[in-house]
Amino acid sequence: MTKRTEPMAMEHVISPKSLALIGASEDYAKFGGRILHHVLEHGYEGQIYPINPKRDTVLGLTCYPSVAELPEPADLALVAVPAKALETTVEACGAAGIGACVIITAQLGEFSAEGAALEQRLVEIARSHNMRLIGPNCMGMIVPQANLALSSTPTLRYAGEMRKGGVAFVSQSGAMMGTLFLQSHDHGVGLSGMVSIGNQADLELCDFLEGFIADPKTKVICLYIEGLKSPERFRDLCARAHAAGKPILAVKAGRTDAGSHLAQSHTASLAGSFSAFETMCRECGVMLMDDPDAMIMAAGVLSANPMPKAPRTGIICASGGGAAIMADQMELRDLPAGAFAEITRDRLAQDYPASHANNPLDLGGHKGGLEFGIFERAIEAVHEDPETGVTVYVMTPQPMMPQTLDHIIALWQRQDKPVVLVLNLSRFGAELRDQAFAAGIPFLTRTDDLYRVLELYRNLLAAAPRMQAPERPADLVAPKIAGQGFLTEPEAKAILSDYGVPVPSATLTGTVEDALSAAAVCGYPVVLKGVVADVVHKSDLGLVKVGLGDEAALRQAYAEVEAAITAAAPGAPVQIDVQQMIAPGVELIVGLTHEPGFGPQLVLGAGGIHVELLCDVVQRSAPVSPSEVREMLEALRIWPLLDGARGQAPMAVDAACDAIARLSWLGPDLGDRLVDFEVNPFRITETGAYALDGRGTLKGA
């Protein structure tokens, strides 16, 4: 028996040199039999060891009674035994020096607490042998680049040949791996590998992500995610993928409560907060998509083309109606098409009236009689248009389809610009699909998917992942933050002051005489605010009085706020803040939360009534730099108000950026003590930026 001294490298997990198939038989109806059939049918070239104590040979291969009796420790063992036999099987594999077990067996951690406990014991057994586990509750792996069809999905019988290429897929759903295997094959998408990770008891999504980033044959990585076990590691890996020029596309379930519930019942993983996940994806250049089929098709297009040099797209359609609808949809989706360059219009003028030499081009709108030269010249002119970075051909039923397709394929082979082919021909186009498949060009079949690809190109060109954290302001020492539970306004403002965020001068008073003295110091007009613990919407309770211009006004307001305090919290001490009144301006809401796994999150939005009416909010991981705050502000719909809309004076945006950037450090400084912290309103005037109110909830230090 060989004792493994360290876990097998991921490259060998993805591309094993030998397989032990426990329970191998001829029977296609059983997991062990079916997988052996698939492995053989797809021409795996490594060593195959069927394990079955009742047989000498299976399908012509020498059979072994147990993993202990193999001539060498296999890299991978396939385990599809009933739950009650799992512990002894995994123990036997570990003892035999197997590199990794792929556990198909389901109804474990995703079903019950007992199942989860068994999973945990399997992990302990495996780790004691330096053996890795994939699954349980998974459907194995399909690795075309290793000719490895180690999966029970019957869809493997559909394709005589697994198409090799640059797309990898890591899936938290086994069934989805099968579906996407079909979709990839049907759309000419070449794969490097697909892995169903199941319950991720040991090896998890990030392990395979790391493996495919390192894999030289993988160019684009697709992920189906229900919940991340380690968001921090995911973030680091995404940055690494970006640096390596490998786009990551992801579909995540659990976007809404409804989906989250199902994702949880599906593989028992916590879905986490979607907006924190979305923020992370944006920050590290991961492209979130809404449809898994569309994702694998898009990945096929990306992997088979160079990156575009410009986002604008030149489009050729076989139908004028199709072209008109595409022009609309491109504009609605903010996808750049735009007019062709002068030189292109000149080239098209030979065959098309000036009114028809548009982008999208209706190929059939030519002058005179039909001849292939017209198509040839038009397609080439569009592809060579200097203004556009992507060429799209949407083929609906048209004359001379095979010739036209050959011409498109030749343009694609130039690899000087992405060529996106849409064969919108339904089953009518079966021969054209075969023609495209044989040439190796991937294709789409619906314009829905085309728009998704063009959105990806646009977003990939615009993606600018943050490569380093912002620098802490030199004068901002991490203050000791006392307190826990709900913070009163004065407590919150004390923290804000410590962080260098301007707050209006304020004095806490208990009598109207104190208030009058305080007002005399800060100058009229003043604001009064009743301080009551646990009250969020102070204005609604009459606890706030603004614009008090003189002593008489202050006296009257003081009495009213006193009464409001008594009404809101009978018996509470009278504590009334006398504050300097800040000039009018634009109001924001600035919030910080801590999302487990994702760290502190900064949220900026339109404040006041706009919070609820506009839902005009942007989110980033904290901390942020002042220039990042400016980008956030520019992304708000109310930005024109800050920038001086309609001839108004611009607001003190620099002061706001500085203050908000400082405040964002409260996130990392508090760490997981932070529940939430909110400044609303944060007012930006023509001359400064001020936290007019603050609240928060902290856990104990």
Add this chain to the structure above:
Amino acid sequence: MTKRTEPMAMEHVISPKSLALIGASEDYAKFGGRILHHVLEHGYEGQIYPINPKRDTVLGLTCYPSVAELPEPADLALVAVPAKALETTVEACGAAGIGACVIITAQLGEFSAEGAALEQRLVEIARSHNMRLIGPNCMGMIVPQANLALSSTPTLRYAGEMRKGGVAFVSQSGAMMGTLFLQSHDHGVGLSGMVSIGNQADLELCDFLEGFIADPKTKVICLYIEGLKSPERFRDLCARAHAAGKPILAVKAGRTDAGSHLAQSHTASLAGSFSAFETMCRECGVMLMDDPDAMIMAAGVLSANPMPKAPRTGIICASGGGAAIMADQMELRDLPAGAFAEITRDRLAQDYPASHANNPLDLGGHKGGLEFGIFERAIEAVHEDPETGVTVYVMTPQPMMPQTLDHIIALWQRQDKPVVLVLNLSRFGAELRDQAFAAGIPFLTRTDDLYRVLELYRNLLAAAPRMQAPERPADLVAPKIAGQGFLTEPEAKAILSDYGVPVPSATLTGTVEDALSAAAVCGYPVVLKGVVADVVHKSDLGLVKVGLGDEAALRQAYAEVEAAITAAAPGAPVQIDVQQMIAPGVELIVGLTHEPGFGPQLVLGAGGIHVELLCDVVQRSAPVSPSEVREMLEALRIWPLLDGARGQAPMAVDAACDAIARLSWLGPDLGDRLVDFEVNPFRITETGAYALDGRGTLKGA
């Protein structure tokens, strides 16, 4: 020669008893030959008359030298001759008493002024004979219910059998008819008929729409529209279709400027204003869609199912991951799924753990071993759920697919609830598609299309087309509206007053002394507004001063406005309005325009800075009733401000509804004299509603 005394009825145009095919031959490469082949291959049962002076027979049919020599006047003649022969051919057809000519010939009105003139002459010739024209620049008709394949589209050779059913399609694009014929056939959609209307020189979209509304075999009508020739007629027909229970689905090009340009070059029709079109569709229950392929598939589902009794949907998926993503997407798209009823959860509990008995149901998430009874029970339980009105089955690769599909088909045959089938199986599912096709159940293949169908069901259930125009307020006599060109504020306000829309009391003054007297009458505080023709944004030029509390403030402001008038329009007379100052409130913009063909349009939106920031706007055809104004206001995002958000006092919404409804009559009263008329701001306070400003542009009476 038979002289027609009146034009042939549309039912005979759609379902002709005899055809004359001009230029018929055996040659599939030529239009005349290809169409004859298609007509014969698809088993047309009427009389076929090939016309070819050089031949005695074609494909076994007796050939005639000209239409003049036919034994009877054919209902339809197919004309695909070169442009220069069109006039004589059409004249000959007319003289022979042909009912209608289908003119395939292109490069006419859509290409040049000469082509347009020729088209016009053809129409005159045809009308002189009471003959109708379809086209030119069309691709004919495919009418499965009449076994008529009168089209040159090569896609007709794809389908051995045209599938008969309840979906009609009227298309302004010929190529799109071919594409949708394929898509319909590939998705099991049964058709009543498809017509390519080309340049609509004579028969236009509304004629065929009317024909299919009257056709008893048509249940759902699809339209591809580039521009409407007669929006009024379209509106009437849509109301008729709604009354007949026949949904109309439409895709319209020309939504944006880009698409509009292409639509124009495509069939030379004016696209009209999209928002007026959209408004009309909403008002008469037409379902606007974004994708023609999706439209024909959705129509297939609608035509093969009863209307749902409730909008909520029960969903069964073959994949847990798929179910999780669907739950998300349903919620994001505001499509109701919701939890199953208690009784359904109880039924599911037999086979599924409580954590898995969710909607969408992951069929594979059952307890214990696999057996078909589990699937059978689960599918039936979901279909019989009392809370849901629609059943959806999304089939991805799964065990026991043919059996499962049979079970779904049996449920669909009950016709007690719509059953929407998605075969997301790519080409892997070829046999299942055949199985569904044979049973007659239409199916989708992508969830994108499923969401569209569910949106249609939701919107069809909610659609409430306006069946009668609002009543004119009894006290609103149609005032004589003088003036033309740009209206000054006082002119606009005079009109508003005539319509009973409250405006602040105002006095036009030329000297500060007049202004002081006026202010003394209406009471301080007052507002001053400099009146300068052609100035839209008065505030930007310093022409407006508000909140003038006393004589001194008025004097100073008057001087400033005087200076601003001189700066804005040197030499202009000083005209300054002294106005009553209205209390603060919520500001709207209220606009009226006249859209040719669509009539007067009322636009309501958030006013002030919100106009530009929020794009919070609703549109309806004018006039409207006060209760319709309320519906419009409730549809605005700022509605909570009017309704009393966050404990604020509610605004005088009834007064606003009354005033805006009155104002809406200005639209029909002005008719096409109206260019535009705008009140901004229209302020709603706690006690009233006031037009604070008004402008407009009118054409001469």
